[in-house]
């Protein structure tokens with residue numbers, strides 16, 4: 394006898410998979426959720442430094458605007474179907490109150506990501522979803538018009554399969570990119586994957602005693618072949634391998650993809666609000682007011698102390714100079730350095746280092762209203778397995794929740810229709 398065909402199988406118990414399983418179970422569909430780890434949602438547990446930035450309280454325009462225009466268009470329906478307010482309401486119903494910080498980022502009041510995971514699991518379980526942990530799916534494929542799921546030597550047949558296996562970074566959390574392989578097997582285009590929200594490695598190495606320095610109020614720029622590709626005004630931190638901190642994380646995706654096209658550099662403007670002329674005037678005033686002082690002392694107002702000597706050395710200005718010995722062209726060279734200081738050339742960073750994976754299943758091949766594959770009926774994709782990656786701020790989890798919701802809802806709708814037809 395042929396084994397029965399299950400109505401809905403969800404693969405991956407992260408944010409997208411748990412919400413998908415919850416929504417379809419809530420609509421009365423029998424749901425089996427398969428997760429390879431012994432615990433669900435391990436990535437969510439470590440998100441936001443263990444505090445879990447669940448969403449962002451911004452308007453719909455802000456949420457969509459945080460993504461690329463293509464991603465923002467794709468996410469529109471999903472963001473309306475399951476909004477940031479809905480996320481907070483569902484968590485509150487499960488006893489997890491949230492609050493928004495001044496910058497709009499939303500966290501659980503308890504400060505514990507584990508509370509969010511428990512709430513999502515309990516939502517899915519109490520709606521009736523059957524969650525099987527320690528159940529690694531080996532492959533998903535199409536045979537005789539039915540989607541097959543191979544798990545631990547067993548073959549499951551399903552009417553609807555929702556792939557919510559996440560990306561390919563932080564592989565230790567279970568996300569080894571399996572969904573990309575299966576989707577490619579179904580004929581889907583996989584947009585090349587890379588690290589997003591990762592540190593940026595640079596060469597030559599930065600001086601050891603610069604480690605730990607934080608640059609604030611400036612602007613980080615990415616250049617490829619003298620063309621500026623992107624910029625960000627968040628903080629920059631120096632590390633043993635290059636730079637990290639909000640601005641570096643935000644630009645890491647551009648840096649990684651630009652590297653595929655040619656040598657890429659990071660530059661820093663210490664005074665983005667002053668143009669060259671205004672900064673030159675400012676420095677000139679400072680020098681005139683302290684003519685007898687050492688140049689290094691004068692520059693302490695503009696630069697972290699530890700950086701001054703080496704930076705002056707790089708433009709061949711003596712750190713022994715005094716205000717009154719500084720020549721006009723030396724002053725201009727300092728201003729040029731402050732406006733466009735080359736931190737270094739960008740080096741390759743493994744996709745594993747990204748908090749998020751850029752690239753994934755091409756959005757052109759997925760229906761944004763149902764998250765159903767345009768290649769294979771009955772196959773849905775949700776969360777980071779899709780070519781979606783947003784900035785820091787709760788946007789990525791919101792995208793996972795919303796796309797999971799739409800996939801779960803659409804799968805359950807089909808189940809209801811087929812149940813009515815029987």
Ligand SMILES: Cc1cc2nc3c(=O)[nH]c(=O)nc-3n(C[C@H](O)[C@H](O)[C@H](O)COP(=O)(O)OP(=O)(O)OC[C@H]3O[C@@H](n4cnc5c(N)ncnc54)[C@H](O)[C@@H]3O)c2cc1C
Nearest residue numbers: 405407408409429440441446530559567776777787789790
């Ligand atoms: C350190 C870190 C901090 C982050 N902080 C935040 C934050 O504060 N806010 C935010 O919005 N985003 C944050 N993110 C990003 C966010 O966590 C992800 O974008 C989001 O979790 C993606 O959800 P998902 O459900 O698509 O995938 P995941 O949460 O990655 O879930 C995928 C699941 O699929 C399972 N799986 C994979 N392959 C198989 C298989 N073969 N068989 C069975 N199961 C499988 C995995 O084990 C995993 O549990 C952070 C990421 C990292 C790494």
